[in-house]
Structure formats: C-alpha cells, structure tokens
Amino acid sequence: MAERREELLRAAIEQIEARGVAAVRIADVASALGVSNALVLYHFSTKEKLVAAAFTYAAEGDLAHLRRLLGRRTTALRRLRAAVRWYAPTGQAKGWRLWIEGWAVALREPALRAVTRDLDRQWKAAITEVVAEGVAAGEFTCADPVGAALRLTALLDGLAVQLTSYPGAVARSRAQEWVDDALARELGLDRRALTERER
16 A cells, blocks of 8 residues: 555655646546546545645655754765765756746645645754754854855745746856856865866
C-alpha cells in the first residue's frame, strides 16, 4: 500500500511539473501509471489532497537531501557551499517548475501554503544553523545568520524563477557567479577565498 502511494505521488509530481496544478487531473496521474481513477481517489479522495500530498512528498525529499549535505563531517563552509550549489537553479536540484507552480497555487490554497511555508522555514533554519556553526568555529564572520539565510534563499528563489520561466534571460554561469558572490559576502569572505578554503 505504501509503495503504491509513493508511485502515485511521484506520478502526480511529474504531471504537475508537466501540466501545472490547474490543468492536472486525477485521470492524468492514473493514466501515467496505467491504473484507474478510483485507485487514485481511494488513496487521496480529492485532487486537492493529492496535490498537497505530492508537494509534501517532494518537500520531504528535498529536506532529506539538504540534511544529508549539511550533516557531512566537514567544515561549515564546505557544507554551505554544497547546499547552495545544489539548491541553486544552476545546480542539481530538480523540480524548480514544481516549486514555482506550488508558490503560485499557495496564494489561494491554504493546505499548499502550509507545505511551502514549512519547507521555506526548514530551509532557512538549516542554513542559519550551519552559518552559526561556521561563525562559532571561526571559519568566517556573519553578524546575522538568520538574515544571511533569508537573503541567500531569496536570491536563489528569485534566480530560479528567472532561469525557469525565462530560459536564456541569464546565463547559468553568470547566475552561479552571483550566488558565489552573495555567499562570500554573507560570510565576510573574498570570493576567491571561498573556493580556496574548500580545497
């Protein structure tokens, strides 16, 4: 039963990324797996519940990956750099279409708003914690880890919207330079020192 539910959630995520929340139907998810609409409804009862569960599932996966990156036994700087590079729309994080779609729908759907707000809160808290660890260890300076986490994630989210919605508007390499510049600035480092200290 749990495996079937996960299959349905993965199919729902794929369909949302391809069609958008407004256009996706229970029938699209069912068809993608070759199952009946009734099976999807048995597990989720409504499209709204399916969508909320799909976003929750995606959020849990992203947060688990973030925790693995930040939980490595290495310097705070290396962990931050790895997390920011993964999260950046120029990195390996998948699903920016899904999250942009989720943010738009969350404006009108309280259940989805709760999911996206919780993901955002947990991301910022995790980044804040590692910045504070790096400051305590003397790796870098940052007078405001909470503000740094908010500014970094705001930049990453904004770049994701630009790069996903308007392909070619900003070169990915240029966007990565901006992200590196922002991270170095937040940590009181010269950008070259950011990469030199990682070696």
